[in-house]
Amino acid sequence: MYRYLLMLLMFFSTLYSNDPIQPLPKKVKYDREKALLGKKLYFDPILSRDNTISCASCHNLDLAGVDNLQFSYGIKGQKGIINTPTVLNSIFNFRQMWDGRTKTLTHQVQFPITNPLEMGNSFENLIKTLKKKSYYNNTFNALYSNGITKVNIGDALEEFQKTLITPSTFDDYLRGNKNAITENQKKGFELFNKKGCVSCHNGINIGGGLYAQFGLTNEAIAKNLINENTDNNSFKNGYNPDLGLYNITKNDFDKFYFKVPTLRNVALTYPYLHNGRIKTLNEAISSIAKAQLGLDLTKEETFLIEEFLKSLSGKVTIIE
Ligand code: HEC
């Protein structure tokens, strides 16, 4: 019960605060040398056990940091169990992963590198292989006093990921250029605020800042999407990806709680939801309005919100 009260409180405090959404900072501080090392690691399949999969295989930077598949493929053609979120702007998430199981990008990389369905490696093996490559051996030793370690691999990847931010026309608009977005996008933004989307999707990342229950106001719609997903091999090792935060806490009331995803670049990061069950942005908006707010949006309202969300697509500049 207190969760609903909290949610209501959040809802009103964001509605009435002046700036529930902030523009991306113009500059993010990062260490250039470490970021270049991280970039090399990011695109290198050496991170995977059989040298076939890199971070970029699933988080393709030409595809807004995703692969547009319902589930990605790891080593040996194995299919994943949860949709791949974007890496773009992930530095601004309060936690990482759909269930928020880790806070920092440095720590996050341990999961894909050792996940048997993804890169299937061990750090012992990875450090051994990296030490044999003179570029990695020399660069790690030059930049870190303790050379190649699990933490330093994560740190370099974090420094690179700090550069993956995507300013968009909407940021120009927030900074005061009233003509940066179209009239329809302005109307869509107004609806996004008025209807209450902003109570969960807010902050710099327009999401990524809190947990919320999927199906808050319409469990049937949520359960329908969830149940249809149970025929895949999701339940290996007792991890049911549809249960979200529950997997971490094992508290019943955390079932179906997920980190609210960022909406930056959302027009490009289809398919949608943690289980990739929704193919189009239009359908995502109308289903989520039902599931999260108990609202039946009209076609026109859905169209306008979709137009607004398109203004959140930005370009990433890869450091050289
Ligand atoms: C085989 C596909 C695959 C590979 C390879 C992969 N990832 Fe991911 N990544 C995923 C999936 C799936 C998730 C979501 C997992 C979850 O929430 O349980 C994810 C989540 C993330 C997140 C969290 C984003 C968020 O919004 O929560 C980051 C950051 C990330 N990956 C970075 C990386 C980096 C860096 C590498 C390389 C070391 C990498 N990934 C390799 C599939 C992949």
Ligand code: HEC
């Ligand atoms: C109560 C919190 C809450 C509210 C209100 C809310 N959302 Fe969300 N939204 C979420 C959560 C949680 C998810 C992830 C659900 C999942 O994957 O199972 C999500 C997912 C999404 C997605 C899919 C993103 C992706 O990458 O898969 C879109 C698009 C979206 N919301 C748009 C909206 C719009 C538009 C509104 C207003 C009509 C809205 N949301 C209202 C919590 C909320």
